[in-house]
Structure formats: C-alpha cells, structure tokens
Amino acid sequence: MSGCLCSIVPPNVLEQVARTGSPADREAALNTLAIDHSLRTLRIENGTLRGLAARRLALAHGGGGAPLRVIYDAQHRTDTHASLVMRTEGEPPVGDTAANEAFDGLGHTYRLYWDAFQRDSIDDGGMPLLGEVHFGVDYDNAFWDGARMMFGDGDGRLFTGFTAAIDVIGHELTHGVTQDTLGLRYIGQSGALNESISDVFGSLVKQFALNQTAEQADWLIGEGILGPALQGVALRSMKAPGTAFEGDVQPTHMSGYVRTASDNGGVHINSGIPNHAFYLAATAIGGRAWAGAGRIWYDTMSSGAVRPDAQFHAFAMATLHTAERLFGLGSSQAVAVSEAWTAVGVLKGVRALDAALG
C-alpha cells in the first residue's frame, strides 16, 4: 500500500459549522465551501480544510485585513482538474520555491490594497486569492483567468519563471480588480489602460513591500524573470519606456502610439504612455507613490469613473477630476497629474496652465 497521508476530505466539517454556528460563522463556512468545489474533492490533508475554515471564520469576525491564500500545483497541465493544494493560509513554507514566492506575492498584493486603499482583496469582499504554479510545460506566461492566477515555469530561455517578481503578481491580480471595477475592454486604448493600471499597481506592490519613495523606486516591471535569450533588466520601464530590454518598443508619448493588429492592438506596447504619465505624476508629487498618485489612480478606478471603452483622454480627465476632488482645485497634486498627462501628449495642457495661473 502507499501509506497515503492524504484522504478525501468530507465536506461535513464545514457543513456542520454552516448548520450550527453563529450567523457570522455560518456565512463564513458557506463562503469557504463555495471557494472552489474542486477543493472539496481533492486529496488533501485532513487538517488543511479545517485550517482554511478557521481562517475564514477569523476573517469574518475581523472584517477584512488578512488575505486568504491557496496555492495549487497545476502539475504542468493547462487545465486545473488535477491541481493539488500545496500551501494554504497560516501554513509554513513548503519545499517548492515557486509555491512560496506565489504565496508571498499574493500576500504583498493583498497588503498594498488593504493597507493603502482599504480594499479587502480583488472584489473588496475578502475573495480568496488562488494561485496555480507549474502551469503548463515550459509555459512562458502568467495570467489571471478571472478566478485565479496561473504561473508558468518559463522555458528557461526567454523566461526563468514568473513568481520571482512581486510586481508581476501585483500586475495579474490587478487585472482582477480592474475587471471588478472599470471593466476596461482589452483592446486598443482601453486595453492599454487596462495594462497600464496593472503595471501601476504591480509597481506599487513592490514599492510598498520595500517601503520606497517614488524617487527610490526602480519603476521596472518584470525585473528578475528574464532568461538568457532576452537582453535587458526587465520587461517594461515606467520611468523610461522602451529601454527595459533589447526588444522593448514601448512609446513614451502619443506621437509614438503604435497601431498594430497584434497583441489586441498593442496593449502591452501603448501602455507605456499612461505608465509614464503615472511615473511623472508620482515623482512630481513625491513621497510614497501609493499615497499620492496611487490614491488618485485607485479612486479613479474604484469609483468607476470611466466607461469600459474609455480612451486615454477620458481616463486622464478622470484622474485629474479625482485629484481635484481629493486634494483641491489647483492643488500641487492636481497640477502634477495635469502636467504628467500633458507631457505624454494625452492632455493639451490648458488645465495645467489654468491651475498654474491660479
């Protein structure tokens, strides 16, 4: 016999809580049961699900402020039917670097959104953060599938994996936040805005974890995951778009906007323009970027200020209005935002002039 340490966990542990607990306990238990039905049928250690339930119960009483993470092993498949639970909330590190890095990255992302913006996870309702590592074979990508994060291991040539950079994890989870808020269409300018928002908050996750000022931050996306076939330091630079690696063709200004049929209209290329606007606003405002420009971008996103098909100009105006609402008309923050969008050629600069003249 295999001497298996695992067993099929009967859902009755949670169901009992759901039947007999206090109203809050019952709701939490039901939430846990609903996390993912596959969790219940997986062969996992008996204690795992009980620990998860206890964690969720604690959260229900605390009203947010702590993540609920589950890392799965996709076992190099591209479906998730055979995924195994590797590490859940409250458990110590396991013997798998990707699993631990993903776990930590999800935690850092949760921390930025909660500590800086009081957002309780992707849906602001304590949604569990699920990650699948070892997705596919030599898979050169990471993505948010609408419910969980998938991390390939990379082919070792172009990429060495995707869990080592926490800004990548912040980027992906932010696609979930955008989907939950603005719902920006993933094509053309609205797609490039969708991409840029993910880069902005991905970079902020890293800056928050390192407690850096806008001046100290490297403003790079994907540092430390490039393989030997790519020459450079990262995939994108918000500080200097187009300079992160040898094939980086991101524009800094509207005059360089790239029209292409590839990549849904160059969403990963033209994001350089709003990325650079954020960098300019953040460094002009100074201090910790999440408190100034980050706050403005977050409020613009979470208030649903633009339509799903918004173009750069509409988003720029929305951030300017948010800055004026948060910090005042003609405030240094509002001027910084206006000047940033003007510098990248999205706004014409009239507002900036008005503000400067008082």
Add this chain to the structure above:
Amino acid sequence: MRRSDDGDQLELERSGGFAGLTLRALVPFEELSQPQRAAVDDSLSSPPRRRPQADRFQYQLRVGERRVVLEEDDFPAVLRPLLRRLSVTR
C-alpha cells in the same frame, strides 16, 4: 507539386502574454502533416469569435492573403508542435 505563390508557407505569430513579446515562425507547407494543413484551413475558413482576455496569448495564422487571429484557447492542438519554431522578432 510545389506552388510558386507565397501561399506555400504558413506564417505563424504569437503575441500578447504578460510580456507582450511577439514571436514568429515561417513553416513551409510541405512540412505540415495532413491534419495540420486541415486545421490551418479550418481556422482560416471559419474563424472563432474573438474574446480578448488579459495577458493570454493570441495567435495569428497567415497563408498568402488569408489571415486569422485566434485566442490561446482556440489554437488547434495539432499545431502545438509548431510553437517550438517560434522566435523573437526584432
């Protein structure tokens, strides 16, 4: 029999993904198996509905003047072995 127009090769392109890298490969038709040729023809003649998803790959197949863009999940499994030929374009 070998045709002389540029319809005698498949131009394969992968774009998107988190990295947004564009990779390409040219595959002579004579190196495609019959099922692979059928899959290419099928995709070109009845393109699936586009539904862009954040950071997924998208594939473009081009044969001569005919062109189709496929989402990652719509890329025919029988063509997967060709992906090894993709390389970064500058």
